[in-house]
Amino acid sequence: MAEQRMDRARMIAWLQNYGVYVAVLALLVVNAIITPHFFSVANIQTQAVQVAPVVIVALGMALVIGTEGVDLSVGSSMALAAAVLPLYLGYGAGVAMTIAVGVGAVAGLINGALVALVGIQPILATLALLVGGRGLALVIADGQLKQIENPALLSLGAEDIAGIPILVAFALVLTLGVALLVKKTTFGRQLVAVGDNRVASQLAGLPVRRVLALVYVLSGVFAALAGVLATARLTASDPSSVGNLIELSAITSVVVGGTPLSGGRIRVVGTVMGALLMQLLRATLIKHDLPDSAGQMIQAAIIVLAVYLTRERAA
Amino acid sequence: MTNRPWLPLVRRYGSVVVLALVVVVASFTFGTFASFDNFRNIAIQSSFPAIVALGMTFVIISGGIDLSVGSVFALGGVVAAYGSRWGTGAALGLALGISGLFGLINGLLIARTRLAPFIVTLATLLAGRGLLLSITEEGSHTYLVPRDSFFTVLGQGSIFGIGFPVWLTVVLFLVAGVVLHRTGFGQSTFAIGGSEEAANLMGLPVLRTKVGIYLSSALLAGLSGALNAARLSSGVTILGVGLELDAISAVVMGGTLLTGGSGHATGTLAGVLLLGVIQNLINQIGTLNSSYQAVISGLFLVVVVTVQTVLGERRTR
Numbered sequence: 137m138a139e140q141r142m143d144r145a146r147m148i149a150w151l152q153n154y155g156v157y158v159a160v161l162a163l164l165v166v167n168a169i170i171t172p173h174f175f176s177v178a179n180i181q182t183q184a185v186q187v188a189p190v191v192i193v194a195l196g197m198a199l200v201i202g203t204e205g206v207d208l209s210v211g212s213s214m215a216l217a218a219a220v221l222p223l224y225l226g227y228g229a230g231v232a233m234t235i236a237v238g239v240g241a242v243a244g245l246i247n248g249a250l251v252a253l254v255g256i257q258p259i260l261a262t263l264a265l266l267v268g269g270r271g272l273a274l275v276i277a278d279g280q281l282k283q284i285e286n287p288a289l290l291s292l293g294a295e296d297i298a299g300i301p302i303l304v305a306f307a308l309v310l311t312l313g314v315a316l317l318v319k320k321t322t323f324g325r326q327l328v329a330v331g332d333n334r335v336a337s338q339l340a341g342l343p344v345r346r347v348l349a350l351v352y353v354l355s356g357v358f359a360a361l362a363g364v365l366a367t368a369r370l371t372a373s374d375p376s377s378v379g380n381l382i383e384l385s386a387i388t389s390v391v392v393g394g395t396p397l398s399g400g401r402i403r404v405v406g407t408v409m410g411a412l413l414m415q416l417l418r419a420t421l422i423k424h425d426l427p428d429s430a431g432q433m434i435q436a437a438i439i440v441l442a443v444y445l446t447r448e449r450a451a
Numbered sequence: 452m453t454n455r456p457w458l459p460l461v462r463r464y465g466s467v468v469v470l471a472l473v474v475v476v477a478s479f480t481f482g483t484f485a486s487f488d489n490f491r492n493i494a495i496q497s498s499f500p501a502i503v504a505l506g507m508t509f510v511i512i513s514g515g516i517d518l519s520v521g522s523v524f525a526l527g528g529v530v531a532a533y534g535s536r537w538g539t540g541a542a543l544g545l546a547l548g549i550s551g552l553f554g555l556i557n558g559l560l561i562a563r564t565r566l567a568p569f570i571v572t573l574a575t576l577l578a579g580r581g582l583l584l585s586i587t588e589e590g591s592h593t594y595l596v597p598r599d600s601f602f603t604v605l606g607q608g609s610i611f612g613i614g615f616p617v618w619l620t621v622v623l624f625l626v627a628g629v630v631l632h633r634t635g636f637g638q639s640t641f642a643i644g645g646s647e648e649a650a651n652l653m654g655l656p657v658l659r660t661k662v663g664i665y666l667s668s669a670l671l672a673g674l675s676g677a678l679n680a681a682r683l684s685s686g687v688t689i690l691g692v693g694l695e696l697d698a699i700s701a702v703v704m705g706g707t708l709l710t711g712g713s714g715h716a717t718g719t720l721a722g723v724l725l726l727g728v729i730q731n732l733i734n735q736i737g738t739l740n741s742s743y744q745a746v747i748s749g750l751f752l753v754v755v756v757t758v759q760t761v762l763g764e765r766r767t768r
């Protein structure tokens with residue numbers, strides 16, 4: 137009896153650690169067999185470009201969830217960045233991008249201040265910006281879609297370096313950066329500690345408030361960057377639709393990747409795999425003419441399964 | 452704390468006071484605001500989110516959250532419009548049946564497997580939208596309510612010049628107030644929100660109560676969707692996106708704490724009306740872009756929650 141339970145616990149632990157990799161691998165194998173031209177360079181590039189903004193947003197979200205928080209406002213931060221971008225393109229793409237990302241940082245700082253200083257629950261603090269942020273973005277853009285004609289900015293969305301689209305390169309570099317941040321830096325350790333046990337961290341003298349505030353700033357910056365890149369790829373600034381509901385995709389990626397919602401543990405590569413899994417699933421369904429509706433229901437089932445597995449560890 | 456006996460009152464009835472202030476100021480500022488017709492419009496437009504927010508009040512008092520209400524609202528509307536060809540009973544029955552199913556799934560997953568409500572209802576939000584797409588040919592088909600159907604009367608009819616949905620909302624809030632404060636179910640809801648472990652140790656029916664809470668939330672969302680479909684004479688698939696956020700905002704503005712264990716339905720009603728009045732005022736001003744509504748709603752939410760949190764901290768100190 138005891139042995140059986142051990143086996144079950146071991147199996148669940150294994151699934152938590154490697155389940156998402158196995159699922160991605162299985163989908164790749166299935167597609168290699170049943171989907172023609174799946175492994176063409178063009179298709180791989182398309183899939184990677186499509187998933188890149190979600191990956192970038194999900195990386196920030198993973199940090200937030202690691203502190204036992206959540207950031208619902210990421211889609212609105214993307215919209216704000218997209219709305220601000222065309223206003224400053226006259227000064228050059230670099231300046232406009234910096235300002236757009238800066239707006240994301242300010243949005244994140246507001247979230248961070250509400251969570252860390254006022255002590256409002258993350259869901260509520262970021263809900264306010266989710267509601268208000270997109271409205272503000274639409275006010276800034278006057279509800280208009282604006283074509284982007286700046287060649288430097290457009291090249292970010294269209295060109296590639298040695299076969300790797302620039303968008304994907306951004307996602308890869310940020311993944312590496314976040315992985316190092318979590319594993320190798322003091323800030324990363326403090327972040328995980330705060331998520332694991334906030335009171336103990338406080339008692340141990342960690343700068344809990346600063347860590348919390350910074351995490352939301354990072355999430356805002358990542359989201360704004362994703363907004364800039366998505367705008368470059370769309371070749372238009374569209375604050376009414378860019379990043380709509382991306383908070384759900386990002387949270388899904390993080391959770392499916394094995395990061396528990398209860399904080400204290402961040403799985404960076406798992407998060408990327410989670411985003412990839414959802415993207416591959418959608419692509420598989422589309423390529424076989426299965427409707428989007430089926431995809432959403434399967435996605436729902438995967439979320440519940442993933443959380444069920446992470447819960448077992450906590451129990 | 453002893454020299455500030457008004458603090459808990461402000462926290463509890465702050466939204467009612469703010470609502471009254473906004474209405475008074477608006478009445479003096481805009482000549483077109485304070486009229487029977489305009490109030491009637493606000494009432495009918497607020498009645499649908501109010502019914503959804505009522506269910507959310509129970510959920511949040513119990514320390515949970517229900518993100519799936521927007522999807523269930525839309526589903527309720529579409530299946531009610533679909534079912535109305537067989538009569539009013541079928542329309543309501545289908546809407547309540549499907550939404551009840553979603554509520555049961557939410558409740559059982561949350562209560563039995565003890566998964567986080569946030570994530571379970573996020574999954575049912577997606578599943579609900581998926582189901583919605585699959586029964587409407589990927590959102591391209593809108594079911595219409597037959598022109599002569601009695602079902603439309605439920606959404607469009609009125610008594611004493613005030614629409615049915617408004618009356619129903621009033622009745623539902625009265626019933627909910629009694630259930631919340633005068634029944635075992637209501638007391639268990641508060642107890643679970645205060646401390647689920649303690650509620651369990653006291654021998655309260657935690658599992659049953661939680662299933663009941665999520666079931667009522669989904670049923671109310673489905674009912675609201677069905678009424679809305681009756682009012683519009685069609686099941687519009689794109690409605691209800693983001694409704695969960697409006698409902699949560701209204702509940703929280705109404706003084707129900709997201710941490711659970713405390714709250715009331717009156718505040719929720721004031722919260723919903725506050726959002727409705729803001730929207731109405733922005734329409735009155737006319738020159739303002741409708742996007743301002745979201746900005747102002749977001750600002751209100753921040754201010755209200757900040758004030759509540761700051762006052763709450765003082766009280767516990």
